[in-house]
Amino acid sequence: xxxxxxxxxxxxxxxxxxxxxxxxxxxxxxxxxxxxxxxxxxxxxxxxxxxxxxxxxxxxxxxxxxxxxxxxxxxxxxxxxxxxxxxxxxxxxxxxxxxxxxxxxxxxxxxxxxxxxxxxxxxxxxxxxxxxxxxxxxxxxxxxxxxxxxxxxxxxxxx
Ligand SMILES: Nc1ncnc2c1ncn2[C@@H]1O[C@H](COP(=O)(O)OP(=O)(O)OP(=O)(O)O)[C@@H](O)[C@H]1O
Ligand SMILES: [Mg+2]
Numbered sequence: 001x002x003x004x005x006x007x008x009x010x011x012x013x014x015x016x017x018x019x020x021x022x023x024x025x026x027x028x029x030x031x032x033x034x035x036x037x038x039x040x041x042x043x044x045x046x047x048x049x050x051x052x053x054x055x056x057x058x059x060x061x062x063x064x065x066x067x068x069x070x071x072x073x074x075x076x077x078x079x080x081x082x083x084x085x086x087x088x089x090x091x092x093x094x095x096x097x098x099x100x101x102x103x104x105x106x107x108x109x110x111x112x113x114x115x116x117x118x119x120x121x122x123x124x125x126x127x128x129x130x131x132x133x134x135x136x137x138x139x140x141x142x143x144x145x146x147x148x149x150x151x152x153x154x155x156x157x158x159x
Pocket of ligand 2: 155
């Protein structure tokens with residue numbers, strides 16, 4: 001992956017965190033220990049992150065748990081809208097890391113800080129007739145083409 005941090009113009013502090021996934025996992029523990037229903041501490045932090053992205057980048061789509069912002073030509077950032085979204089981001093990163101154990105192609109991604117997932121941007125304009133058989137196993141056929149024309153899954157969150 002080229003440097004998504006530079007593309008996104010995020011801070012040097014975020015850049016340091018991106019390389020330390022254990023740090024991110026430690027930070028996430030309290031969310032799951034204290035849930036349900038809601039962790040007020042993280043809520044504030046998530047709202048701040050969301051405000052930051054809203055003010056800087058255009059949104060390219062929204063699901064039940066996350067909103068995606070375009071952060072340059074090649075990448076999007078997924079920001080959690082709730083705790084499921086936080087978990088979805090971690091799950092996608094873990095799946096991507098272990099991708100050799102899976103038969104499906106996942107869009108490249110990595111965490112930036114504790115909550116934000118940076119993912120390669122896919123072209124979501126797909127013709128249903130051209131899709132291979134395996135897509136029927138993908139939740140709502142959420143697939144798109146990468147910059148080389150390879151079909152990949154972009155939503156492989158847990159929820
Ligand atoms: N890699 C990507 N490239 C381009 N657009 C994307 C990408 N990932 C997500 N999007 C856009 O952002 C939207 C929300 O992302 P995503 O589907 O991952 O969120 P979610 O909350 O997990 O959704 P769901 O409600 O399906 O569980 C997508 O519907 C899509 O429009
Ligand atoms: Mg989705």
